[in-house]
Amino acid sequence: MEHVLNPVALHRVTDREVSLSGTIRAVAAGDRDAFSQLYADYSRMVHAVLLGRVPRRDVDDLVQDVFVTAYTRIRELREPAAFGGWIATIARNRATDYLRQSREQVELPDELPGGDPIEAETFAVLDVIRGLPEAYRDTLLMRLVEGMSGQEIADRTGLAPGSVRVNLHRGMKLLRDKLGLET
Amino acid sequence: MKDDYLWDPSSAPDPEVERLERMLGRLRSNAPAPDVDQVRSAVLLGPRSATLKGSRYVSLRFLVPTLAAAASIVAMIGLTWQTTRGTRSWEVSRMTGQPRIGSAPLAGTGRLGVCARGRPVSAPGHAC
Numbered sequence: 001m002e003h004v005l006n007p008v009a010l011h012r013v014t015d016r017e018v019s020l021s022g023t024i025r026a027v028a029a030g031d032r033d034a035f036s037q038l039y040a041d042y043s044r045m046v047h048a049v050l051l052g053r054v055p056r057r058d059v060d061d062l063v064q065d066v067f068v069t070a071y072t073r074i075r076e077l078r079e080p081a082a083f084g085g086w087i088a089t090i091a092r093n094r095a096t097d098y099l100r101q102s103r104e105q106v107e108l109p110d111e112l113p114g115g116d117p118i119e120a121e122t123f124a125v126l127d128v129i130r131g132l133p134e135a136y137r138d139t140l141l142m143r144l145v146e147g148m149s150g151q152e153i154a155d156r157t158g159l160a161p162g163s164v165r166v167n168l169h170r171g172m173k174l175l176r177d178k179l180g181l182e183t
Numbered sequence: 184m185k186d187d188y189l190w191d192p193s194s195a196p197d198p199e200v201e202r203l204e205r206m207l208g209r210l211r212s213n214a215p216a217p218d219v220d221q222v223r224s225a226v227l228l229g230p231r232s233a234t235l236k237g238s239r240y241v242s243l244r245f246l247v248p249t250l251a252a253a254a255s256i257v258a259m260i261g262l263t264w265q266t267t268r269g270t271r272s273w274e275v276s277r278m279t280g281q282p283r284i285g286s287a288p289l290a291g292t293g294r295l296g297v298c299a300r301g302r303p304v305s306a307p308g309h310a311c
Contacts, residue, residue, distance in 0.1 A: 039216035060214040150190035
């Protein structure tokens with residue numbers, strides 16, 4: 001009889017997962033330091049997810065909103081190891097709400113005269129990345145804006161390292177093509 | 184293309200990726216974590232206040248339709264009250280003779296109370 005390996009059954013609980021589980025329990029109990037630790041570990045990922053969707057000037061406020069929502073709903077999280085995917089979903093939903101609410105408002109460009117010292121070229125590249133498929137966009141922003149390594153992206157998002165590597169490779173290839181860079 | 188550097192920033196750098204990193208790294212944020220005490224008080228005030236931004240926008244968005252609906256209800260109540268209060272009356276004037284309503288003679292002009300179906304009341308001051 002042929003046996004099929006069940007990846008769930010083979011899954012070993014890592015030290016990182018044990019640590020994350022403890023941190024989440026502590027946050028649920030109201031531990032301020034544990035909440036700061038979660039923020040330190042996951043705010044770059046949340047920032048990247050939001051930056052790929054909403055104007056930069058509102059991203060910091062929305063990051064705060066996402067963590068407030070996560071804090072108030074953390075008892076709903078059944079599987080601590082799924083925290084990364086869970087908070088990324090909160091961030092995506094928050095971005096969708098933001099865009100729906102601001103649809104009737106006049107959209108200001110990311111780059112305002114005299115307001116931001118960041119060069120126009122930076123925003124032009126950001127716009128190109130925003131036009132990429134979601135999986136490539138999020139992964140590239142985590143890597144190029146937030147400075148996260150591939151392994152770190154996999155750890156935070158809950159994606160398989162192989163998937164992150166593929167997303168980085170294909171996303172970077174698309175970005176180079178769109179920017180007219182040589183490969 | 185050197186994908187090793189894309190995966191592991193501590194490996195030999197790819198100049199193009201490095202240039203993009205330097206450029207886009209300016210968009211990074213150093214915002215501090217939200218204050219847990221502030222979050223707790225927001226939670227105590229209710230789920231709407233737990234979102235620090237956006238609630239003001241939502242309340243303003245619904246303010247105009249809410250006020251319009253309230254004004255319509257007040258106008259309907261006022262109109263209904265105006266049309267149903269007391270008995271209606273016709274303005275009448277004598278053309279010839281001495282008309283009487285019940286035992287009361289009608290002077291030159293006056294108002295004649297009418298019931299809901301348009302029939303005159305039997306006498307001034309009488310109910311329908």
